[in-house]
Structure formats: structure tokens, C-alpha cells
Amino acid sequence: MKNDRKEELLTRWMDDGLSDEELRELEPVLAEHPELHEERADYARLREELRAAVPSEIEPPFPDFFNSHLERLVREERRGVDKTDSRRGEGAFNRLWFWWMAPAATAAVVMAFLLGMKSAQPANQGGVVDAAAGSEVYSPLSDVSTEIIFDRESDSTLLVVEGLAPLADTDLVTAEGFLDGEHGYYVNSENVY
Amino acid sequence: MNFFRQFASNLVKGPVPGDAAGEGGSDTPSDAELVNRCQEGDYSAFDALVTKHRGRVYAMIQNMVRNEADSWDLAQEVFVKVWKALPKFEARARFSTWMYRITHNVVYDWMRKRKMETAGELDDNLLDREAIAAGAQATPARMARPDEALSQGELRANIEGALEKLSPEHREAILLREVQGLEYKEIADVMECSIGTVMSRLFYARKKLQSLLTKS
Numbered sequence: 001m002k003n004d005r006k007e008e009l010l011t012r013w014m015d016d017g018l019s020d021e022e023l024r025e026l027e028p029v030l031a032e033h034p035e036l037h038e039e040r041a042d043y044a045r046l047r048e049e050l051r052a053a054v055p056s057e058i059e060p061p062f063p064d065f066f067n068s069h070l071e072r073l074v075r076e077e078r079r080g081v082d083k084t085d086s087r088r089g090e091g092a093f094n095r096l097w098f099w100w101m102a103p104a105a106t107a108a109v110v111m112a113f114l115l116g117m118k119s120a121q122p123a124n125q126g127g128v129v130d131a132a133a134g135s136e137v138y139s140p141l142s143d144v145s146t147e148i149i150f151d152r153e154s155d156s157t158l159l160v161v162e163g164l165a166p167l168a169d170t171d172l173v174t175a176e177g178f179l180d181g182e183h184g185y186y187v188n189s190e191n192v193y
Numbered sequence: 194m195n196f197f198r199q200f201a202s203n204l205v206k207g208p209v210p211g212d213a214a215g216e217g218g219s220d221t222p223s224d225a226e227l228v229n230r231c232q233e234g235d236y237s238a239f240d241a242l243v244t245k246h247r248g249r250v251y252a253m254i255q256n257m258v259r260n261e262a263d264s265w266d267l268a269q270e271v272f273v274k275v276w277k278a279l280p281k282f283e284a285r286a287r288f289s290t291w292m293y294r295i296t297h298n299v300v301y302d303w304m305r306k307r308k309m310e311t312a313g314e315l316d317d318n319l320l321d322r323e324a325i326a327a328g329a330q331a332t333p334a335r336m337a338r339p340d341e342a343l344s345q346g347e348l349r350a351n352i353e354g355a356l357e358k359l360s361p362e363h364r365e366a367i368l369l370r371e372v373q374g375l376e377y378k379e380i381a382d383v384m385e386c387s388i389g390t391v392m393s394r395l396f397y398a399r400k401k402l403q404s405l406l407t408k409s
Contacts, residue, residue: 008392014399043399046406050371053349054356057248058255060265067243070269071236074276 001029010036014043065138224288231279239279243272246289249373250296256368257300257361267303271296286382293369293383304361355405363398370395 001009009026012018018026030036060066139146144163151158222230222241230238250271255264274295282291356364362384369375369383380391 004389004393007396008389011392011396011399039403042403046399046403047371049348050352050367053352054256054368054372055252056372056374058252059248060251060268061261063244063247066247066265066269067240070243070272071240073269073273074236074239077273077277 001025014040062138225284228279228282228284228288231276232282239276242275242288246292247272249289250292253293253296253368253373254300256356256372257365258303259357263303267299271299274299287379290375290379290382293373293375293379294385297365297383297385301361351406355402358405359398359401363394363401366391366394367398367402 006026006029009018009022010029012022013026139161141163144161146162147160149158149160150156222238224242224245227238227242227245231242247268251264251268254267254271255261258264258267271292275292278295282288286294356367359367365384366380369380370377375383377388377391381388384391384394
């Protein structure tokens, strides 16, 4: 018997998947190697152990965020496809108008840049700017809201979380923060989240 | 336009109970029904498919990659690819088999990229060895009795160690067969090889696994 055929029959024999005819075909091999019966029993045990030890399903961490983040990715993907389609449709017409519109567009870009530079000056003296745009904060609790505030001067980010249950004094790490009335502040200057 | 209307009106969905293999119970929509609805632009049907299959996809990736963060990102990539390819899905194979094939491609692309980045060998040592995250909910095929738990922890560590020593192809064949319960033909479809190659991989993977576990 060819090796490939032998391997195939042995593999299926280990899985109890041989027909009577195939079993008869394999019998000479089994007679020649009686240790295969023991191997088969060992493998049946190993299969049980594998199934008990290796999970067939693992719920990803933060499963609800998994779906909502995926939805966002799909939406972005969809937007990209729509843009490509509309660009394709415009085609030759746009190429013609490009030469007319190019100087006007350049002027518009320069104007937008100058306006942007002006409006980017700090509007408030504290230098605290809402930088939530483009950031994403996930909380597994539905009744908790979060706000991200970026302070340009100190190059630090403040994360404000509303709706959490009150903390006990013992919950606070005051060694690296401080207590102010009923509020506790935890300061982390090393890690970036 | 239908897509965006559905997208906006179906943001909150619950888990979809039922048959993990994908054919659905009596009162839950089957994969085929959900796929049909997806192909008509119904995002809620896609969300239901994701909820139904994310555990298996994530487990398969996690068992191959052994890194929680990468597994999460790769599982997202799998489902984005599934979404993009769904209009072309013709149901010649089961949806779950087709999804495992996309998972296979994503994982092997990731391995190839890692290989280029590290300029190392594409072997198991290249993969990180983080255990399954404490926060992740794992569903073993069989629940352990409490008195078995301690020895199972040890056994699990031994088995995971032995699996990591297998080549990615051998490990994937074993996982698809013994853990995910796929037929030989389905494994061949997923791994894009002949049934003979699947048999050969299983044959050597089992021998190697037994010998590794005997040593340990």
C-alpha cells in the first residue's frame, strides 16, 4: 500500500471514519503494527483532552464594542467605496475643468490655511481645548458618559467620566493623586491611554 | 441608500442564540437567511452574523496567534472582509466554512507581514505566547467538573505548549478538525489544499502532538 493511502486510511481510522471495505484494506497494516491500536486509544484520549482544554469559542474582550467598532469600520469602508465611485463617474469632465479650476482652488486653499492659522490661536486663557474629535472612548457601562479634554500648554489629556458609582476613600490612590471634598483625582503622568 | 437607512435604524442588537455551526435553531434565522438579508443591504443581519460567529473566529485566531490585541484587530479585519465579499458569496460552501477561509487568509497575511518585519523564520517561535486574556470568556467544548479544574489547568498548559510547537499548518489542521469540528473537505477548502494534504497534515500533527505530550 502506498504511503499516502496508508496515511489517509489511518487518519480516518483514528476518527472512526472508515467503511467496511476500507477497514478490510487497512487490516494487513494493523496486523503488522498492533501498536497502532494503542496509539488510536491514546489519540481518542488526547482528542477528549484537546476539546476540553482548547476553547472552540472565545468571546472577544468588550464584545459590544467589537460590534460597534466594526460598524464604524464598515461605514468608513463604505464611505471610501462611495468616494471612489463618484470620482470614477466624474472622469473626463473633471479633467477638463481642472485647468480652469486649479488657480481658483489654489487660492481657496491658501485662504483656508490663513484663516485656519488665525482661528488656531488659543481662544481661552486656560489653554484647555476639547480634543474629542477623532478620539474614541469606550465604556462597557451604558449610563456612563466620557469627555476628552486636551490641554496644549501642559501637553496632557484630561478624561472626564460622568455617571460612575461613588468611590470610597480606600478606593483612591492618593499617593499619586489628591482628594478634594468628595472628589478624588488620580494623576498619571507616565502612561498615555 | 438602503444600506444607510438600515444602518441608522439598527444600532442596538442583542446576541443571537442558536447553533454555532451556523444553521440556526427553530426560531433563530439561519446563516443562509442572514446572508440573504445582508446581500439586500440589511446591516442588522450582518450584525447578527457577527454576534453569532465572532466567538469562533476570535478563538481560531487567538489559538493561532496567541496574542489578545492582535487577535481582536485581526477578527475585526476578518469581518470587514466578510462584509466586503458578501455580495459575491454564492453559498456553494457553508457560510462558516467560507468565513474560516477568510480567517485563514487574514492570519497567514499577518504571519507573512510579521515575518518580513522581524526578518525571522516563519515558525511558532515568532508568535507571541500570551495566554488567553483574563477578561475573555472562553467556552470549552466540554465543561470541567470542579475537581478536574486543577489538573485541567496543568493539562491545558501542556496542550497549549505542544500546539505551539507544531507548524502553523499542522496546528491549524488540528484546530479545525478537533476543536472546530470541520470535515476533511471543509478543512481542505479553508486551507486551500487537497484532502490528501489535509490527511497528511492531520496524520503528522497527531503523531507530533502525541510525542510532545508524552515527553512533557
